[in-house]
Amino acid sequence: MYLNYIIKRLFGAVFVLFSISTIVFFLIHIIPGDPIEVMLGETARATDKEVLRHSLGLDLPIIQQWSLYLRGFFHFDLGTSLHSKQLVGQLLLEHISPTLILSFASLFVAIIISVPLGIVSAVYKDSILDRLSMMTAILGVSIPNFVMGPLLILIFSLWLGWFPVSGNEGVSSLILPALTLGTALAAILSRMIRSSMLEILQEDYIRSAHARGLTEFNVLVFHALRNALLPVVTILGMQLGTLLAGAVITETVFSWPGIGQLMIESIQKRDYPVVQGCVILISFTYVLVNLIADFICVSLDPRIRVDS
Amino acid sequence: MKKRFNIPFFVITFWFVCGILGLILPLQPDQILLDKILLAPNMEQWCGYDHLGRPICERLIMGAKTSFSVAIVVVFISFIVGTFFGVIGAWFGGIYDKFLVIMIDIFIAFPGILLAIVLAGLLGPGLANTVIALSVVSWVGFSRLARMQTLSIKNRDHIVAAQALGTLDYLIALKHILPLIISPLIIEATFSIASVIIAEAGLSFLGLGIQPPAASWGSMIRDGTQYMLVAPHMVLGPGFAILSLVLCINFLGDYMRDKMDVRNSK
Numbered sequence: 024m025y026l027n028y029i030i031k032r033l034f035g036a037v038f039v040l041f042s043i044s045t046i047v048f049f050l051i052h053i054i055p056g057d058p059i060e061v062m063l064g065e066t067a068r069a070t071d072k073e074v075l076r077h078s079l080g081l082d083l084p085i086i087q088q089w090s091l092y093l094r095g096f097f098h099f100d101l102g103t104s105l106h107s108k109q110l111v112g113q114l115l116l117e118h119i120s121p122t123l124i125l126s127f128a129s130l131f132v133a134i135i136i137s138v139p140l141g142i143v144s145a146v147y148k149d150s151i152l153d154r155l156s157m158m159t160a161i162l163g164v165s166i167p168n169f170v171m172g173p174l175l176i177l178i179f180s181l182w183l184g185w186f187p188v189s190g191n192e193g194v195s196s197l198i199l200p201a202l203t204l205g206t207a208l209a210a211i212l213s214r215m216i217r218s219s220m221l222e223i224l225q226e227d228y229i230r231s232a233h234a235r236g237l238t239e240f241n242v243l244v245f246h247a248l249r250n251a252l253l254p255v256v257t258i259l260g261m262q263l264g265t266l267l268a269g270a271v272i273t274e275t276v277f278s279w280p281g282i283g284q285l286m287i288e289s290i291q292k293r294d295y296p297v298v299q300g301c302v303i304l305i306s307f308t309y310v311l312v313n314l315i316a317d318f319i320c321v322s323l324d325p326r327i328r329v330d331s
Numbered sequence: 332m333k334k335r336f337n338i339p340f341f342v343i344t345f346w347f348v349c350g351i352l353g354l355i356l357p358l359q360p361d362q363i364l365l366d367k368i369l370l371a372p373n374m375e376q377w378c379g380y381d382h383l384g385r386p387i388c389e390r391l392i393m394g395a396k397t398s399f400s401v402a403i404v405v406v407f408i409s410f411i412v413g414t415f416f417g418v419i420g421a422w423f424g425g426i427y428d429k430f431l432v433i434m435i436d437i438f439i440a441f442p443g444i445l446l447a448i449v450l451a452g453l454l455g456p457g458l459a460n461t462v463i464a465l466s467v468v469s470w471v472g473f474s475r476l477a478r479m480q481t482l483s484i485k486n487r488d489h490i491v492a493a494q495a496l497g498t499l500d501y502l503i504a505l506k507h508i509l510p511l512i513i514s515p516l517i518i519e520a521t522f523s524i525a526s527v528i529i530a531e532a533g534l535s536f537l538g539l540g541i542q543p544p545a546a547s548w549g550s551m552i553r554d555g556t557q558y559m560l561v562a563p564h565m566v567l568g569p570g571f572a573i574l575s576l577v578l579c580i581n582f583l584g585d586y587m588r589d590k591m592d593v594r595n596s597k
Contacts, residue, residue: 035436039436039437039440042433043437043440043441046437047449050449050450050453051449051453161578161581161582161585162578164581165525165574165578165581166574166577166578167529167532167533167573167574169532169533169536169549169552169553170552170570170573170574173552173555173556173559173566173570174570176556176559177559177566177567181560181563265442265444267442267445268442268443268444268445268448271448271537272533272536272537275536275537276556286448286449287448287452287537287539290449290452290453290539291452291538293453298449298452298453302445302449305442305445306440306441306445309440309441310440313440
C-alpha cells in the first residue's frame with residue numbers, strides 16, 4: 024500500500040517534470056524575440072546572423088531542436104550559454120550554493136520567528152498578544168520582498184550602518200536578505216502553527232499530560248508542538264515555491280549572486296539555454312521537496328489515509 | 332469586528348479613487364522639473380520629487396491606476412476562464428476532467444510567480460504582456476476551486492431535478508451551479524487581486540513589467556533603490572502605498588471569509 028503510493032507519486036513527479044521542461048522549451052522558442060539579434064545587434068549583417076544561427080543550431084526545425092534538447096537532458100547536458108559559452112550545468116552549479124545558503128538561512132529565520140509566535144498566540148488565544156501577533160503575521164504576508172528589502176537596507180545599512188548594502192561577503196551580508204525572505208515565510212508559518220496548535224490543544228492527551236503534572240513547557244513543546252508541526256511540514260513544502268520565487272526578487276535587491284539573479288540576467292540577454300536551465304532546476308527542486316514533504320508526512324503520521 | 336472592517340475599506344477606496352483620478356485628472360506625472368531633482372517632501376509637494384524631478388505624488392496616483400487596471404483585468408480574465416474550465420471539467424467529467432486535472436497539476440507543481448517572470452521576461456515588458464503573463468498564471472486557482480466546488484454540489488437534488496426536466500447544460504451551469512459556488516470564488520478573487528498587485532509591482536521592480544515612463548509602484552521602488560541614501564522618500568512613498576493597499580485587501584478578504592462563513596477546504 025505504502026510502497027504503491029511512493030511509486031505512484033514518483034511516476035507522477037517524473038511526468039510533471041517532463042511536462043514542465045517541455046512546456047518551458049516550447050514557450051521559450053515560440054515567444055517572439057530573437058537571441059541572435061540581441062547578441063549581434065539589430066544592425067548586424069544578415070550573413071553573419073545566419074552563420075551564428077547555424078553554429079548554435081537555432082536554424083533547425085523546432086521539433087528537432089527539442090529532441091536534441093531532450094537527448095542532452097538525459098545525459099545531464101543542458102547545453103551551453105549563448106553568451107559566456109560556459110556549460111549551463113556549470114553555471115547553475117556556480118550559482119546554486121548562494122541560493123541554497125540564502126534559502127536555508129531564511130528558513131531558519133522563519134522557524135525562529137514563527138514557532139514562538141504561533142505557540143504564544145494559540146495558548147493565549149484571543150488575548151491582546153494573540154491579536155498582535157496575528158496582525159504582525161498579516162503584515163508579514165502583505166509586505167512584498169521588494170519593499171521589505173529596501174526598507175531593511177535603508178534602516179540597517181544606510182542609517183545604522185550595521186550590515187553591508189549588498190553582495191556576498193560572509194555572514195553579515197547574509198542577514199538582511201535572509202530576514203527579507205524569512206519574514207514572509209514566518210508570517211504564513213505562524214498562522215499555520217497557531218491553527219494547528221489550537222486543534223491539538225483540544226486533544227485528550229494534552230489534558231492527560233497536564234493531569235500527570237508535567238510542566239507547561241514540556242506539554243506544549245513535546246506533546247502539542249510535535250504533533251502540531253505535521254501539517255506545517257506539508258505547508259512548508261508548498262511554501263518552498265514561494266521562497267524560491269521570492270529569492271529571485273530578493274537576490275536582485277541585494278545583488279546576491281544566486282540562481283535568481285542568473286535567471287533575471289539571462290532573461291534580459293535572451294540566453295535561452297540558461298533560462299531553461301534555471302527554470303528546470305527550480306521546478307525540479309520544488310517538485311522534489313514537495314515529494315519529500317509528502318513522504319515525511321505519511322511516514323510520520325500513520326493516520327493519514329492514502330487514497331489509491 | 333465592524334471597526335476592523337472600516338479602516339481597510341477606507342484605504343482601499345482611497346487608492347481606488349486615486350486610480351480613477353489618475354484616469355480623469357490632467358496630471359503630468361512625466362513632467363521633468365530639473366531644479367527639483369530629488370527634492371525631499373515639503374508642504375507644497377507632500378511626497379517630494381524623484382531622480383528626474385518628477386512629482387512623486389502624481390506618479391503614485393498614476394501607479395494606483397496601473398495597479399488597479401492590471402489587477403482588475405487579470406482577475407476578471409482568470410475568474411471567467413478559470414471558472415469556465417473548472418465547471419466544465421467537473422460537470423462533464425471524463426476526458427475533459429482528466430485533461431483539466433493534468434493541467435492544474437502541472438501549473439501547481441510550478442511556482443506561479445516564477446512562470447510569470449519567465450513569461451513576462453520573454454514576451455518583453457509592457458502593459459499587455461504583463462497582463463498576459465499574470466493571467467496565464469492565475470486562472471489555475473479559480474479553476475481548481477470551481478472544479479472542487481462543482482464536484483461537491485453536482486449531485487444535489489435540485490440539479491438532478493433540473494437534469495431530469497431536460498434543462499440545457501449551460502443553463503444548469505449558469506442558474507443552478509454558479510450561484511452556489513460563487514462566494515468562495517469571490518473570496519478567491521479578493522485575495523487574487525492582492526497577489527496580482529504584488530506580482531505586477533514585482534515584475535515592474537525587476538524591469539520586466541510596465542515600461543517607463545509609465546508609472547508603476549514597482550518600478551518607482553526600483554528607481555528609488557539607487558538613491559536611497561540621499562532620497563529615501565523615493566522608496567518610502569511607493570513602498571507605503573503598496574503595503575497599505577495589499578494589507579487592507581488581505582484584511583478585507585479575511586473579513587469576507589469570516590462573514591460568508593465558508594469552510595476553508597484543506
